[in-house]
Amino acid sequence: MKKIKPLSWQSIRDEVFRRISQREWLPGEPIPNETELAVEFGCARATVNRALRELANEGLLDRKRKGGSKVSLHAVRKATLDIPVTRQEIEQRGAVYRHVLLEHQVRAPTAEIRGKMPENKALDLLFLRSLHLADEAPFLYEERWINTALVPEALALDLNAISANEWLVNNAVFSRMDLKMFAANATARQAEHLQTPKETALLMMERTTWQGDEFVTSVKLSYAPGYILEASM
Amino acid sequence: MKKIKPLSWQSIRDEVFRRISQREWLPGEPIPNETELAVEFGCARATVNRALRELANEGLLDRKRKGGSKVSLHAVRKATLDIPVTRQEIEQRGAVYRHVLLEHQVRAPTAEIRGKMPENKALDLLFLRSLHLADEAPFLYEERWINTALVPEALALDLNAISANEWLVNNAVFSRMDLKMFAANATARQAEHLQTPKETALLMMERTTWQGDEFVTSVKLSYAPGYILEASM
DNA sequence: CAGTGGTCTAGACCACCAG
DNA sequence: TGGTGGTCTAGACCACTGC
Numbered sequence: 145m146k147k148i149k150p151l152s153w154q155s156i157r158d159e160v161f162r163r164i165s166q167r168e169w170l171p172g173e174p175i176p177n178e179t180e181l182a183v184e185f186g187c188a189r190a191t192v193n194r195a196l197r198e199l200a201n202e203g204l205l206d207r208k209r210k211g212g213s214k215v216s217l218h219a220v221r222k223a224t225l226d227i228p229v230t231r232q233e234i235e236q237r238g239a240v241y242r243h244v245l246l247e248h249q250v251r252a253p254t255a256e257i258r259g260k261m262p263e264n265k266a267l268d269l270l271f272l273r274s275l276h277l278a279d280e281a282p283f284l285y286e287e288r289w290i291n292t293a294l295v296p297e298a299l300a301l302d303l304n305a306i307s308a309n310e311w312l313v314n315n316a317v318f319s320r321m322d323l324k325m326f327a328a329n330a331t332a333r334q335a336e337h338l339q340t341p342k343e344t345a346l347l348m349m350e351r352t353t354w355q356g357d358e359f360v361t362s363v364k365l366s367y368a369p370g371y372i373l374e375a376s377m
Numbered sequence: 378m379k380k381i382k383p384l385s386w387q388s389i390r391d392e393v394f395r396r397i398s399q400r401e402w403l404p405g406e407p408i409p410n411e412t413e414l415a416v417e418f419g420c421a422r423a424t425v426n427r428a429l430r431e432l433a434n435e436g437l438l439d440r441k442r443k444g445g446s447k448v449s450l451h452a453v454r455k456a457t458l459d460i461p462v463t464r465q466e467i468e469q470r471g472a473v474y475r476h477v478l479l480e481h482q483v484r485a486p487t488a489e490i491r492g493k494m495p496e497n498k499a500l501d502l503l504f505l506r507s508l509h510l511a512d513e514a515p516f517l518y519e520e521r522w523i524n525t526a527l528v529p530e531a532l533a534l535d536l537n538a539i540s541a542n543e544w545l546v547n548n549a550v551f552s553r554m555d556l557k558m559f560a561a562n563a564t565a566r567q568a569e570h571l572q573t574p575k576e577t578a579l580l581m582m583e584r585t586t587w588q589g590d591e592f593v594t595s596v597k598l599s600y601a602p603g604y605i606l607e608a609s610m
Numbered sequence: 611c612a613g614t615g616g617t618c619t620a621g622a623c624c625a626c627c628a629g
Numbered sequence: 630t631g632g633t634g635g636t637c638t639a640g641a642c643c644a645c646t647g648c
Contacts, residue, residue, distance in 0.1 A: 229453075427617090
């Protein structure tokens with residue numbers, strides 16, 4: 145077994161990646177354990193561990209105690225999706241950001257939203273509708289529910305000055321986020337706000353953030369036609 | 378400064394996360410350096426490093442040598458999107474998978490695809506159109522280009538037996554993937570294949586995978602109406 | 611039970627970069 | 630140029646789990 149130069153965990157990661165890519169190590173098959181690789185590469189086991197851990201995080205390896213490390217049978221690749229603050233996303237495109245608060249009221253949640261809450265709590269929630277503009281053109285329309293039990297400060301805010309989106313990102317505590325993306329034909333209301341013909345295909349996103357098992361905020365976003373959501377890995 | 382129990386990097390990560398969440402450490406402000414935190418938590422610096430590195434990966438901290446670690450001004454949260462093999466995705470829903478190869482030919486790439494290739498190389502590429510079915514209902518329609526210079530074996534495959542999607546995932550070498558999601562009204566062709574009315578809003582995805590700076594395959598996916606793409610963080 | 615990965619430690623050196 | 634994070638090491642113990 146030829147001894148190879150690398151010292152850094154990155155080089156080891158790359159070398160292991162190469163062996164998997166070039167099918168020296170086949171899907172489903174075990175690879176040498178950390179100690180053996182450390183000997184082969186002439187480095188500490190911790191360094192090998194770091195390299196293999198990264199590859200496992202990317203889904204290329206399955207690792208189990210005692211079971212050892214195996215090349216994943218079907219590499220479920222994971223792409224990373226950035227969730228920026230809408231203002232920043234617009235400004236990054238070189239456009240001027242503005243947002244309009246269309247509706248702001250405390251009301252009983254819809255059945256859909258109530259389903260996310262514990263049975264016993266029948267609190268009223270803060271409901272918002274707003275529009276984000278890029279250079280005065282409609283960019284994103286949002287309908288949002290905020291759990292005022294968890295974020296009472298939201299009630300006192302001037303949401304014309306700062307968008308709920310931005311304020312929540314900077315102030316709300318949350319530990320988990322669910323995210324759903326789908327397409328929908330524009331309803332009359334969406335079409336009106338986004339200044340597009342009715343039935344135009346819109347990219348929609350629903351995001352719910354949670355603090356423990358209670359939801360903090362849930363928002364339904366409608367992107368203006370032509371919006372492209374990008375991700376990479 | 379009160380000394381806290383935790384030993385594991387997870388507990389330190391959680392404690393630091395709590396301090397950021399609960400605004401003990403404010404956005405933009407520096408936090409104590411690794412050595413100081415190691416003393417406070419009563420653990421090795423490497424353990425603190427591991428904890429802070431995870432938080433930085435999630436976008437909650439900005440770290441710089443000499444500059445120290447600061448709470449991110451606008452936490453760009455990163456969601457994770459799984460890219461499963463279509464067959465597995467369908468079978469995971471308890472449905473029977475089948476795919477149909479609609480077209481299979483070597484042809485000159487369109488301008489759009491040629492833009493992804495180096496100027497000098499004017500190779501013909503393998504072009505495929507296929508349909509993935511769940512319980513015989515249209516699930517996903519795809520149009521795919523494969524760079525046969527990089528994956529010559531693809532030319533000899535029986536793509537009726539195994540979908541290009543699945544074969545490529547298991548056999549193609551790639552180091553990077555670009556991913557775009559958007560909505561579009563169904564064209565006549567899409568409507569026909571997905572058995573839906575024309576103009577129905579469809580969730581579309583374009584994925585291009587790269588090996589170094591050469592593209593391996595580029596695919597345009599049209600999901601059947603009602604499809605929901607989920608992610609989480 | 612024994613082998614594997616998961617983690618922690620204490621120490622060390624280095625790369626980067628703000629001051 | 631000094632302080633900070635980035636990394637490597639050698640050793641150790643532990644947790645899980647296949648056998």
